[in-house]
Amino acid sequence: MLKAALSTATALAASLTFLAVPAFAGPDDNSVTWAAEREVTAVDTYYDTSREAVVLAQHVYDGLVYWDQEEERFLPLLATEFRQIDPVTLEFDLREGVAFHDGSSFGPEDVVYTFNFIADEANGVLNYGDIRWLKNAEQVGERTVRLNMNEPFPAVLSYLALVLPIVSEGHFDAADAGSDGKKRFAAVPPNGTGPYRVTEFSAGDRVVMARNDAYFADGPKSAPPLDAITYRTINDASTQIAELMTSGIDWIWGISNDQAEALGQAPHLTSVNAPTMRISYLTFDIAGTSGTDVFTKPEVRRAVGHAIDRAQIARFLMGENSDVVNAACHPSQFGCTGDVTVYDHDPEKARALLAEAGYPDGFTVDLYGYRDRPVTEAIMNDLSKVGIRTNLNWMQYSATANLIREGKVPVANMTWGSSSIPDVSAITSYFFGGGPDDPANDAEVQASIHEGDLASDAETRRAAYAKALQRIADQAYWLPLFSYTKNYTFDARLDFSPSADEMPRFYKSSWK
Numbered sequence: 001m002l003k004a005a006l007s008t009a010t011a012l013a014a015s016l017t018f019l020a021v022p023a024f025a026g027p028d029d030n031s032v033t034w035a036a037e038r039e040v041t042a043v044d045t046y047y048d049t050s051r052e053a054v055v056l057a058q059h060v061y062d063g064l065v066y067w068d069q070e071e072e073r074f075l076p077l078l079a080t081e082f083r084q085i086d087p088v089t090l091e092f093d094l095r096e097g098v099a100f101h102d103g104s105s106f107g108p109e110d111v112v113y114t115f116n117f118i119a120d121e122a123n124g125v126l127n128y129g130d131i132r133w134l135k136n137a138e139q140v141g142e143r144t145v146r147l148n149m150n151e152p153f154p155a156v157l158s159y160l161a162l163v164l165p166i167v168s169e170g171h172f173d174a175a176d177a178g179s180d181g182k183k184r185f186a187a188v189p190p191n192g193t194g195p196y197r198v199t200e201f202s203a204g205d206r207v208v209m210a211r212n213d214a215y216f217a218d219g220p221k222s223a224p225p226l227d228a229i230t231y232r233t234i235n236d237a238s239t240q241i242a243e244l245m246t247s248g249i250d251w252i253w254g255i256s257n258d259q260a261e262a263l264g265q266a267p268h269l270t271s272v273n274a275p276t277m278r279i280s281y282l283t284f285d286i287a288g289t290s291g292t293d294v295f296t297k298p299e300v301r302r303a304v305g306h307a308i309d310r311a312q313i314a315r316f317l318m319g320e321n322s323d324v325v326n327a328a329c330h331p332s333q334f335g336c337t338g339d340v341t342v343y344d345h346d347p348e349k350a351r352a353l354l355a356e357a358g359y360p361d362g363f364t365v366d367l368y369g370y371r372d373r374p375v376t377e378a379i380m381n382d383l384s385k386v387g388i389r390t391n392l393n394w395m396q397y398s399a400t401a402n403l404i405r406e407g408k409v410p411v412a413n414m415t416w417g418s419s420s421i422p423d424v425s426a427i428t429s430y431f432f433g434g435g436p437d438d439p440a441n442d443a444e445v446q447a448s449i450h451e452g453d454l455a456s457d458a459e460t461r462r463a464a465y466a467k468a469l470q471r472i473a474d475q476a477y478w479l480p481l482f483s484y485t486k487n488y489t490f491d492a493r494l495d496f497s498p499s500a501d502e503m504p505r506f507y508k509s510s511w512k
Contacts, residue, residue: 026247026250026491026493026494026511027493027511029227029228030225030226030227030228030511031226031227031228031229032226032228032229032230032494032506032509033230033231033232033248033249033250033251034229034230034231034232034249034250034252034253034504034506035231035232035233035234035240035243035244035249035251035252036052036231036233036234036240036252036253036254037233037234037235037237037240037254038050038051038052038053038233039203039204039205039233039235040053040056040203040204040207040231040233041053041203041204042185042186042187042190042203043060043190043198043201043207044057044060044061044165044167044190045057045127045163045164045165046118046125046126046127046185047125047186048126048186049126049127049163049419051417051502052231054162054163054419054420054503055503055504056207056209056231057165057192058194058503058507059194059195059196059209059229059506059507060101060165060190060192060194060196060197060198061166061167061190061192061193061194062077062078062165062166062192062193062194062219063077063078063160063161063162063164063165063166064076064077064079064082064092064160064161064164064166065077065079065082065157065160065161066161066219066220066221067157067158067161067162067422067501068220069499069500069501070499072422074157074161075220076095076219077095077161077219077220077221078094078095078098078106078111078166078193079092079094079095080093080094080095081093082157085146087152087456088135088148088149088150088151088152089146089148089149090146090147090149090156091140091144091145091146091147092111092144092145092146093141093143093144094106094107094108094111094144094145095216095219096143097216098193099193099214100191100193101191101192101193101197101198102168102191104168106166106168106193107143108139108141108142108143108144108145109139109169110166110167110168110169111137111145111166112137112138112139112145112169113167113168113169113170114137114166114167114171115134115136115137115147115164116136116137117172118131118134118164119131119134119135119136119137123172123185124185127163129430129435129436129437130159130164130419130426130430131159131164132150132435133149133150133151133152133153133453134147134149134150135148135149135150151453151454152453152454152455152456153425153453153454154423154453154455154456155421155423155425155426155453158421158422158423158426159421162420162421162503163419163421165192165194166192166193167191167192171188171191172185172188174188175187187203189201194212194215194221195211195212195215195221195222195224195507196209196210196211196212196224196229196507197209197210197212204233205232205233206230206231206232206233207231208228208229208230208231209228209230209231210227210228211224211226211227211228221507224507224508225508225509225510225511226506226507226509226510226511229506232249237255237256237259240252240255241255241259241263244263244269244489245263245266245269247491250490250491250494251488251489251490251491251496251504252488252489252490253487253488253489253504254486254487255487255489256317256374256487257273257317257318257319257487259487259489260273260487260488260489263489264489267492268491268492268493269489269490269491269492270489270490270491270492270494271488271489272487272489272498273319273320273321273485273486273487273488274321274485274486274488274498274499274500275321275322275483275484275485275486275500276417276483276484276485276486276500276501276502277330277332277417277418277420277422277483277500277501277502278330278415278416278417278418278483278484278486279325279330279415279416279427279481279482279483279484280372280375280413280414280415280481280482280484281325281328281413281414281416281479281480281481282304282379282411282412282414282481283404283409283411283412283414283431283439283478284301284304284410284411284439284476284477284478284479285409285411285439286301286439286440286477287439287441289407290366290407290408290409290410291408291410292363292365292410294359294363294365294410295410295411297357297358298475298476299353299354299356299357300353300354300357301475301476301477301479302343302353302476303350303351303353303354303357303386304350304383304388304476304479305343305350305476305479306343306344306345306346306347306350306353306386307345307347307382307383307385307386307388308345308379308382308479308481309345309382310324310345310481310482311345311482312345312378313375313378313379314481314482314483317372317374317375317378318482318483318484318485319485319487321485322482322483322484322485323483324481324482325480325481325482325483326338326340326341326342326343326473326480327340327472327473327480328428328431328432328469328472328473328477328480329424329427329428329465329469329480330418330427330483331483332422332500333421333422333423333424333426333427334422334423334424334458334461334462335423335424335428335452335461335462335465335466336424336428336465336469337462337465337466337469337470339466339470340469340470340472340473340474341470341473341474341476342473343479347385347386350386351386351387354386354387354388359387361387362386362387362388363389364389364390364391365388365389365390365391365410365411366390366391366392366393366409366410366411367379367380367390367391367392367393367410367411367412367413368392368393368395368400368403368404368409368411368412368413369392369393369394369395369400369412369413369414370394370395370396370397370400370414371397371413371414371415372415373394375413376392376394376413377392379413379481380392400414401414401437404437404439405436413481415484416430416431417484417502420501420502420503422501424452424465425452425453428449428465428469428472429449429452429453432445432446432449432468432472432477433449433450433453434446439477439478440475440477442471442472442475442477444471445468445471445477448464448465448467448468449464449465449468451464452464452465452468486498486502488504493511493512494509494510494511494512495509495510495511496509
């Protein structure tokens, strides 16, 4: 596998030497076109939770607060001031002189509408698991609103900044009903207050945005240099590369290390490998509802942990900025700990554990995956060496996730980026707090997570989460693998710097 990757890199590098440096289009009209394989179905984080949709939403919409990733602090955005009234009440004074892209004025009624709409589970927002803490919103002054929570939630500002944008009053009321009578909320045209407004949206194809010249002047996103930004869905990596080489597009991400290294040799391109908050992991059918009960036995799950050479996969398929992850969280998140049971690469121990569980000759099982097939295939290769034979089912993320929730998947190689939220509540609480994605439904784990989610004291939170993470690792409910890196390749004249939260801020980019 690794030899094949190196051969690909050599071939690509050789082909690049025959390509003339093209004329640059981006600087000429002060625009950037970026591409990825993801088909964006909605330009908001309520009805499309893909990374690309989150990025687009950060340009089209604003939240009440802004996460300054460099300074690691929260700044006012649509709010001018915010304060904690009590453990379950937050109050915000709102900015004046802000308009939505349709020209309507921003005010407290928009904030109240947004939060009361998404708090209603019947409206089916896809990130409802992120807002179980939210009770409702109410206006308490001329330009003051309160968020009332069902319970204390110390990580609330992270969610308000990154995945809970404000829409205009009545925004989703305009949704048409489908043939089944259900509202098509994802199809409502985007209308935010952000630094860019959508001028063209073709679901699954492209999103075109123009600078919002009426954007307010004194916020952390103000005065974006670029006149226009276009997102294009290009499913094939080789097509992305070809268009990047000929300036059909200006920026891509997520290509393999060998491809990025080869492209970086072109004089008009820059390639950067950067860490991200995404992790890769294996999730198991612990309940035994998928047609096999092999993973109901902790010895089998632990055997899988010892079978996989995570360090080797991270090094050769992710790059030097990837780290082996042992706990069910990202190491940079608040509350994450490395003080958990570690499953070192030890094939002999894996075989012994399988024999102890009653499988001295191993077994055959279906394994599901959706992203970075070379990674999944490397996992399968390592498993085969200890007698675990796998049949690969390669699917789209949403289909795979749905089957996992239904208990129909024996084992799956999945990833999670936590929406770049720097708190373990965005991953550990999400997957082990008793929600629909919880594979273990372990009451002890859930109690510890609940304690951590509610506590206002930082040390109490850390201790509670550590207890949960230690039990998750000891029982091998998950097998965390490694942290992802991201390869960014772009026109060398574009002033762009990647950030560890995997959130490209094009509103801060410009042409040199």
